[in-house]
Amino acid sequence: xxxxxxxxxxxxxxxxxxxxxxxxxxxxxxxxxxxxxxxxxxxxxxxxxxxxxxxxxxxxxxxxxxxxxxxxxxxxxxxxxxxxxxxxxxxxxxxxxxxxxxxxxxxxxxxxxxxxxxxxxxxxxxxxxxxxxxxxxxxxxxxxxxxxxxxxxxxxxxxxxxxxxxxxxxxxxxxxxxxxxxxxxxxxxxxxxxxxxxxxxxxxxxxxxxxxxxxxxxxxxxxxxxxxxxxxxxxxxxxxxxxxxxxxxxxxxxxxxxxxxxxxxxxxxxxxxxxxxxxxxxxxxxxxxxxxxxxxxxxxxxxxxxxxxxxxxxxxxxxxxxxxxxxxxxxxxxxxxxxxxxxxxxxxxxxxxxxxxxxx
Amino acid sequence: xxxxxxxxxxxxxxxxxxxxxxxxxxxxxxxxxxxxxxxxxxxxxxxxxxxxxxxxxxxxxxxxxxxxxxxxxxxxxxxxxxxxxxxxxxxxxxxxxxxxxxxxxxxxxxxxxxxxxxxxxxxxxxxxxxxxxxxxxxxxxxxxxxxxxxxxxxxxxxxxxxxxxxxxxxxxxxxxxxxxxxxxxxxxxxxxxxxxxxxxxxxxxxxxxxxxxxxxxxxxxxxxxxxxxxxxxxxxxxxxxxxxxxxxxxxxxxxxxxxxxxxxxxxxxxxxxxxxxxxxxxxxxxxxxxxxxxxxxxxxxxxxxxx
Numbered sequence: 001x002x003x004x005x006x007x008x009x010x011x012x013x014x015x016x017x018x019x020x021x022x023x024x025x026x027x028x029x030x031x032x033x034x035x036x037x038x039x040x041x042x043x044x045x046x047x048x049x050x051x052x053x054x055x056x057x058x059x060x061x062x063x064x065x066x067x068x069x070x071x072x073x074x075x076x077x078x079x080x081x082x083x084x085x086x087x088x089x090x091x092x093x094x095x096x097x098x099x100x101x102x103x104x105x106x107x108x109x110x111x112x113x114x115x116x117x118x119x120x121x122x123x124x125x126x127x128x129x130x131x132x133x134x135x136x137x138x139x140x141x142x143x144x145x146x147x148x149x150x151x152x153x154x155x156x157x158x159x160x161x162x163x164x165x166x167x168x169x170x171x172x173x174x175x176x177x178x179x180x181x182x183x184x185x186x187x188x189x190x191x192x193x194x195x196x197x198x199x200x201x202x203x204x205x206x207x208x209x210x211x212x213x214x215x216x217x218x219x220x221x222x223x224x225x226x227x228x229x230x231x232x233x234x235x236x237x238x239x240x241x242x243x244x245x246x247x248x249x250x251x252x253x254x255x256x257x258x259x260x261x262x263x264x265x266x267x268x269x270x271x272x273x274x275x276x277x278x279x280x281x282x283x284x285x286x287x288x289x290x291x292x293x294x295x296x297x298x299x300x301x302x303x304x305x306x307x308x309x310x311x312x313x314x315x316x317x318x319x320x321x322x323x324x325x326x327x328x329x330x331x332x333x334x335x336x337x338x339x340x341x342x343x344x345x346x347x348x349x350x351x352x353x354x355x356x357x358x359x360x
Numbered sequence: 361x362x363x364x365x366x367x368x369x370x371x372x373x374x375x376x377x378x379x380x381x382x383x384x385x386x387x388x389x390x391x392x393x394x395x396x397x398x399x400x401x402x403x404x405x406x407x408x409x410x411x412x413x414x415x416x417x418x419x420x421x422x423x424x425x426x427x428x429x430x431x432x433x434x435x436x437x438x439x440x441x442x443x444x445x446x447x448x449x450x451x452x453x454x455x456x457x458x459x460x461x462x463x464x465x466x467x468x469x470x471x472x473x474x475x476x477x478x479x480x481x482x483x484x485x486x487x488x489x490x491x492x493x494x495x496x497x498x499x500x501x502x503x504x505x506x507x508x509x510x511x512x513x514x515x516x517x518x519x520x521x522x523x524x525x526x527x528x529x530x531x532x533x534x535x536x537x538x539x540x541x542x543x544x545x546x547x548x549x550x551x552x553x554x555x556x557x558x559x560x561x562x563x564x565x566x567x568x569x570x571x572x573x574x575x576x577x578x579x580x581x582x583x584x585x586x587x588x589x590x591x592x593x594x595x596x597x598x599x600x601x602x603x604x605x606x607x608x609x610x611x612x613x614x615x616x617x618x619x620x621x622x623x624x625x626x627x628x629x630x631x632x633x634x635x636x637x638x639x640x641x642x643x644x645x646x647x648x649x650x651x652x653x654x655x656x657x658x659x660x661x662x663x664x665x666x667x
Contacts, residue, residue: 038472070472070576119417155619188618189626195580198572198615201371205615208367220575222475247476 009107018131027064029091029270031055032084035069036096039199042240043220045110046067048095048118052257055266063266073098081106091269094118100329103127114274115132116265119164120154121345123276130261133282134164134238134346135171136312137254138215139319140290141236142175145213145253146183147301148234148294149176155206156187157199157224158217161358163347165217168238171319172349172350177353179304186211187356213251225250234294235347241291255291280341320344325352362492368612369496375608376572377507378403380560381449382586383593383600384514385558390590391518392551393531393658397453398438399559400583401460406560408468411567411574420568424503427564428557434460435556439549446662458581462579468574479503479569479596486585501569503561510558515597527551531656534663544663559583585634592641595654599645 006185033052035045039161052065066089068080072088076191080093085106091114094103100120107127109117115127123129143155154176158165169187176183186203186209203214209229222245228235229246241253261279268274281287290309293302311317322333326349333339339347350358366544382399389396406427414423438456441447479501481488481622488498518524526547527537529537562582585607593599611633618626 038469039471042473070469086563137524165402177478186619186621188615191627196573196575197375197566198611200571200613201375202615202618204367204371204620205364208363209616209619210363211619221575223571223573226475226572356618357621357623359625359627 027063027155029059029266030066030089031266032089032092033065033067033098034071034080034084034092034094034099035067036071036073036098037220038070040066041218041331042222042237042245044218045095045220046240047239048093048258051258051262052093055262058223058263059266059270060268063318067348076103078106085110090114091266092116114265114269115276116262121278123278125276126274126296128265128274128276128279130258130279130281131164132256132288133280134254134256134288135167135319136282137288137290138168138236139175140309140312141215141252141254142172142177143179143305144175144293144297144301145172145175145215145234145236146178146180147297148251149213151210151212151319152180152182152184153209153211154183154185154213154215155203155209155211156185156215156217157190157202157206157219158187159190159192159219161189163345166350166358167320167344167347168215168217169354172236173353174324175318178308179301183353185354185356187354188355189359196221199223200227206233207233208229216355221297238239243292250292250294253295255289257287257289260286264360282288283309284315325348327352361655364616366469366492366495368609368616370499371612372605372608373500373504375612376604377504378565378570379512379586379589379607380601380604381562381565382505382559382583383589384597385555385562385606386586387514387593387595387597387600388518388527389551389555390659391527391531391595391656392546392548393534393656393661393663394442394552394661395449395453396435396438396552396555397450397587398434398455398457399586400557400579400581401457401464402434402556403429403460403558403563403566403583403586404464404565404579405434405460407469407567407578408464408471408563408574409560410564411476412471414476414568415474418586422451423568424561424564427560431460431560431563432553432557434463435552435559438529438556439552442557442662443545443548443552446664448661449616449660464579465576468576471574472576473511475573476568476578480573503565507565509600511597518597522596528656531658534658540666545665548663562586585637587639588638592638594645594651595656599641603637603641606640607633610636 035048037045039045039049071077071080073096094117097119100117100122103115103117104122104127107124117129119131120129156169173185186206190198199219203224214228216237218238222242225235225237225242230251234249234251235246237249238254239256242256243250261281282343318338320339322337323335324333326332382403386399409430410423410427413426414420441452442449481499482502484498488494526542530544530547538544589600589603593603614629614632
């Protein structure tokens with residue numbers, strides 16, 4: 001019933017937009033956007049929508065965008081994207097991992113269209129995907145955490161132990177270890193993509209165990225951030241700048257910026273030379289950047305951070321550079337060895353210094 | 361260690377409160393012989409309505425009031441279907457519950473992804489400053505204390521008053537209650553409304569105090585837990601309340617254990633509150649005679665008005 005209601009609402013929404021589209025002046029390219037969650041004022045869908053705004057700012061009247069938000073993965077998503085395709089969209093941005101197979105099916109059927117898909121791994125000539133190298137920003141945030149922690153305990157609230165999340169935990173830990181050998185890191189797994197009350201209680205539980213810096217890892221709501229502000233510990237959010245939810249205790253925000261990549265893909269589509277590529281953007285590409293560093297770091301400390309930031313931006317440094325030892329003490333990367341992208345995409349071990357074990 | 365203890369004890373009181381409200385309401389409903397399975401939907405409706413009102417009018421009190429009314433209205437739908445049109449209680453409960461989830465999504469849509477100021481703690485003066493105990497007991501908002509008061513009231517009414525006897529008579533033997541002149545349908549109707557209103561309050565506590573934001577699916581099964589607690593607590597107020605606190609405590613303990621780095625798979629820990637609460641309640645209420653004595657004999661049975 002709820003699915004049904006939602007479906008009706010979503011179709012109605014697309015319908016309204018389509019009617020609107022017909023009355024508008026004909027743009028060169030109509031682009032559809034499908035988001036898994038509501039746009040809200042921070043978080044994943046919010047950042048995807050900022051990417052859409054960047055496209056509108058760059059191309060003006062040449063493009064026209066339509067949006068469907070809060071679309072569950074599965075048949076609803078498939079229906080929405082087909083609807084978009086049949087009402088003139090020539091390009092579609094799919095904002096969630098689970099849209100991959102339906103999107104790919106549509107892409108094979110419609111070689112005249114182009115698709116970009118968030119965080120998947122399948123590709124076609126007209127179907128590319130995009131992710132961020134959030135481990136780079138997590139490394140920098142980790143350095144800051146290593147400086148400000150007094151208890152030497154850092155806490156992470158994380159959703160599921162997937163490779164991307166594991167990589168971020170490792171990078172955060174190694175960043176802290178760069179400036180503070182004594183840190184240990186505690187992780188609470190929520191085993192849920194979305195559970196604000198559990199995220200909030202996890203944050204409280206970590207603070208009660210002496211963690212004084214929290215990393216809110218892919219929590220779409222600011223629940224962990226508000227708890228940190230309330231309890232007076234530093235916090236690092238992912239995806240969006242959340243300064244306004246923790247004006248005093250935000251250590252730094254890891255801000256995602258899809259704008260440059262989206263604009264490039266639209267340009268390629270307009271020029272007729274779109275290629276389905278896997279895009280993995282980091283600090284160098286401007287896909288992720290640090291926002292709102294706390295003013296409480298000293299000039300010396302900031303200069304360490306700025307130096308690493310510059311190296312990452314220049315592509316001169318990789319956080320996963322050996323020697324790296326895992327929790328069990330086994331050497332994962334030899335001295336000077338840099339991890340390959342393939343290995344990083346499938347990473348399933350935690351570095352020494354993380355206390356919590358990975359669930360099997 | 362003290363910090364962890366305070367976290368678990370103080371957190372339990374807050375975590376149990378939404379479930380407590382819903383379960384106390386459902387207890388009264390079931391005592392009159394009606395099985396209302398739509399608690400989850402009513403909590404969601406209350407939660408969304410409260411948040412919407414509190415965001416727009418910036419008043420938590422108004423939010424709680426609107427939550428009570430809106431979830432109460434939804435329970436009127438359920439009561440009308442089952443008590444007047446004699447629909448099957450299980451089927452009607454499920455349908456109204458799903459309706460409630462849909463309504464909550466509709467109401468909350470515009471306010472998704474935003475936050476508000478949570479409720480302020482009550483000022484207990486010097487009591488709040490007592491080490492450990494002060495932080496566990498005296499640093500909460502007024503609704504949480506109202507929840508504790510509600511346990512006492514429901515317990516008192518059910519076991520010590522004539523009203524309680526009437527409620528139980530209607531649940532045990534509606535025909536007999538009718539024969540001696542009690543308006544069975546009206547009493548059940550009012551009980552269902554009370555249950556809905558309490559579920560709405562529980563939902564409102566989630567969005568106004570506990571996690572000050574709204575998102576679809578926020579209630580996350582708490583309504584179902586409330587229904588289960590009433591049954592496994594063998595329809596007695598103090599056991600149902602114990603169950604709610606137990607559930608809260610174990611779900612917080614789970615998070616602390618994860619942070620301590622013990623080698624228990626986190627998936628097992630995530631399931632623990634559900635399993636443990638039910639196992640413990642079943643164990644303490646395993647006396648078959650007590651269960652027969654306390655379980656309302658006409659629970660879930662449609663009552664036909666005979667004149």
